[in-house]
Structure formats: structure tokens, C-alpha cells
Amino acid sequence: MTYLVNRLLSVILTLFLISAITFGVTNILPGDVAMMIMGTQSNPEALAGLRESLGLNDPLIVQYGRWIGGMVTGDWGNSLIFKRPITELLAQKIVASSLLVVMSMGFALICAVPLGVWAAVHRDKWQDTASSSTALLGISLPDFFWGIVLILVFARWLGWFPSSGFADPAQDFWLAIRHAVLPSLALGLGLMAHLTRMTRSTMTGILGQEFIRVARAKGLSERTVVWRYALANAIGPVITIAGLQVGYLFGSIIVIESLFNYTGMGWLTYQSLLNRDIPLIQATVFVIAAVVMLSNLLVDFLYVLIDPRIRLG
Incomplete structure (x- = not known):
């Protein structure tokens, strides 16, 4: 409990x-926020009055306190370019991006864990070489390259999935999934490569330990030894790395969502930066950072449940 309280305070x-x-x-x-609202041809007196009404002439510490107070109470202001409350925009875009992150993480784990285990079990053989080469290829090529390839193959040539756009899951869940498949695959390929290498490295160390040799000496099947004993001890570090990679996903999601015109948090952040929408920039950057931090905290909670050494400590 002390460990979790310290992490929460951190x-x-x-x-x-x-x-x-x-x-x-x-x-x-x-x-100038006031000039962005009123335009470059506005009256100087009107600009000065707007700056005063917005509190832009106050000291920065006063403006920061007002901003934090607004965030705590739910009043995040309005977007300068979308002319809508920022909280309303964020609520819509977080749902869209969360779907991408969950799908890409699921795809990465489903593919990476078996590949990593396969490489570790067949260490220094062709299976290991094939798995390591696949992981190296995934790490070496950027996400936007995979996005372009996926658009060409699955959207343009095969026509299986739409190449761009977003559908609201609350209105049509399966259409939303179809729109999210290609961007989530583009995000998940690089993550899968990292997790494959991590799984392979961790499993290789576990398979060489004494308790694995004892399990084999007792006559347990290789399948039981690998999947029940070795993987159970190796999955903790893999989950930790997966949690840390949420930051990687939200860093890459700006490029991927812009490429697929998928209107999530990444797309919203890009639009706010492109149009110098200061209130929206502040909100999106803070929310992305908060999501990354909270996801890492969730991983710490899961790690306590998985690893009894931390729980007992």
C-alpha cells in the first residue's frame, strides 16, 4: 500500500x-490570443479591452492560478478555432484515440508475446533469426511508412477498409472499428517489434533458470514448462514495458491520425498547434501527459498484483 501511495503522490x-x-x-x-480572436485588422482599443477582460495583462502567476482553477472546476475555456468548449472537444476526441490505443496495444501483445516466446524457445535457430529480423524491421521503419503501406494495400488495392475518416462508436460500433483498423495497425507494428524483443530477452533469461530445469526433470511437458511457468515469470516486465509504451503511442498518434484524417486527440493537438490555439494547446498537451502518467500508474497497480515480491515488500 505504501508503494502505491508513493506512486500516486509522484x-x-x-x-x-x-x-x-x-x-x-x-x-x-x-x-496574441486577443488578436487571434478579433483578427489582425481589429481596433487597438478593442484589442486592449479584450486583453483586459481575458486577464492577459495580469502577472503570469495569476493567470496560471486562474487556469488551474478552471481546470479543476471543469471550465477549460473555449477553443479559438473550433468556437466550442474545450471540455466538449476533449471528451469526443479521447474516445476516438482510446479506441486506437486499445486496438493497437491488443494487436501488439497478441502478436509480440507468441513471437517472443517462439524466438526464445528456439534460441540461435532460424526461428529466432526470423523473429528477430521481423522485430528489427518493425523498429527500423517509422509508423507513417507503415500507414502509407496499409492504405495502399488494404484500402486502395483490396478495398477492405476505409483509408481515412472517423466514425462514432456510439452510433455505429462496427463502422468505427473498420475506420480504426488501419491506423491501429500502423501504430501497433512498431510497438509489436519492441515487445517482441522484450519478450524474447526476458524468456531467454527465465528458461535458463534452475526452477525451469527442475520442472523439466519432473517430467512436465515442454508446453507446460514454457507457457505456464516460464511465461508467467516473464510477463511482468513485458506488461511494464507495454505500459511505458503508451507514451510512445500518444507521441506517434499525432502523425498517424493526421495521415488517416482520424479526428482524435492527435489530430486535435496538431490542429491546435497549426492554428496557434493557445487554450487548446494547453489542454491537449496536459491531457495527453495525464493519460500517459495514469496509464503508468495503472501498470504499477497491475505489477503489484502480478509480482508477489512487490506486494509482500
């Missing part, structure tokens, strides 16, 4: 620091 402190850095950086970016 997450809260980190989010506070992220909010301060995000607010500070966005306030030194070139551009």
Missing part, C-alpha cells in the same frame, strides 16, 4: 510540474 507532483511547464511554454510562444 504522479500528482509530476502532473503539477507538467501543467506549469505547459503553461509557461505556451505563454512565450509568438502570437
Whole structure:
């Protein structure tokens, strides 16, 4: 329990620091929020009045306190380019991006764990070489390249999936899945490569330990030894790395969502940066950072359940 409380306090402190850095950086970016609202041809007196009403003339520490207070109470302001409440935009886009992240993570784990186990069991044989080469190929090529390949093969040539767009899961779940398949595959290929290498490395170390030799000496089948004993001890580090890779997914999702015109958090972040929508930039960056931190905290909770050494400690 102490371990989890310390991790929770660490997450809260980190989010506070992220909010301060995000607010500070966005306030030194070139551009005037008041001018972006009223236009470059607006009256100087009207601009000065708007700056005063928005509190832009207040000290930064006062503006930061007001911003944090608004975030706590749910008043995140309005987007300058979309002319809508930011909380409403974020609620829609988080659902869209969460679908991508869950599908890509599921695809990566389903493929990476068997490939890593297969390579470890057949260490230094052609199976190991084939698995390692596949992982190296996935790591070497960027996500947007896989996205282009998937669009050409599965959308343009075969016509199995749409090449762009987003469908609301609440309105048509299966259409939403069809729109999410290709971008989630593009995201998941690189992640699968990382997890395959991690699984192979961890399994190789576990298979050489004494308790595995004892299990084999007792006459247990190789399938039981590998999947029940070895993998059970190796899966903890793999899950930890998978949780840490959520940050990688949200870093890559901006490129992938823009490529597929998939209107999720990545697309929204790109649009806010492109149009210098300062309130929206602050909100999207903070939310992505919060999601990454909370996902890592969830992995820590799962790790406590999986590894009794941490729980007992």
C-alpha cells in the first residue's frame, strides 16, 4: 500500500510540474490570443479591452492560478478555432484515440508475446533469426511508412477498409472499428517489434533458470514448462514495458491520425498547434501527459498484483 501511495503522490507532483511547464511554454510562444480572436485588422482599443477582460495583462502567476482553477472546476475555456468548449472537444476526441490505443496495444501483445516466446524457445535457430529480423524491421521503419503501406494495400488495392475518416462508436460500433483498423495497425507494428524483443530477452533469461530445469526433470511437458511457468515469470516486465509504451503511442498518434484524417486527440493537438490555439494547446498537451502518467500508474497497480515480491515488500 505504501508503494502505491508513493506512486500516486509522484504522479500528482509530476502532473503539477507538467501543467506549469505547459503553461509557461505556451505563454512565450509568438502570437496574441486577443488578436487571434478579433483578427489582425481589429481596433487597438478593442484589442486592449479584450486583453483586459481575458486577464492577459495580469502577472503570469495569476493567470496560471486562474487556469488551474478552471481546470479543476471543469471550465477549460473555449477553443479559438473550433468556437466550442474545450471540455466538449476533449471528451469526443479521447474516445476516438482510446479506441486506437486499445486496438493497437491488443494487436501488439497478441502478436509480440507468441513471437517472443517462439524466438526464445528456439534460441540461435532460424526461428529466432526470423523473429528477430521481423522485430528489427518493425523498429527500423517509422509508423507513417507503415500507414502509407496499409492504405495502399488494404484500402486502395483490396478495398477492405476505409483509408481515412472517423466514425462514432456510439452510433455505429462496427463502422468505427473498420475506420480504426488501419491506423491501429500502423501504430501497433512498431510497438509489436519492441515487445517482441522484450519478450524474447526476458524468456531467454527465465528458461535458463534452475526452477525451469527442475520442472523439466519432473517430467512436465515442454508446453507446460514454457507457457505456464516460464511465461508467467516473464510477463511482468513485458506488461511494464507495454505500459511505458503508451507514451510512445500518444507521441506517434499525432502523425498517424493526421495521415488517416482520424479526428482524435492527435489530430486535435496538431490542429491546435497549426492554428496557434493557445487554450487548446494547453489542454491537449496536459491531457495527453495525464493519460500517459495514469496509464503508468495503472501498470504499477497491475505489477503489484502480478509480482508477489512487490506486494509482500
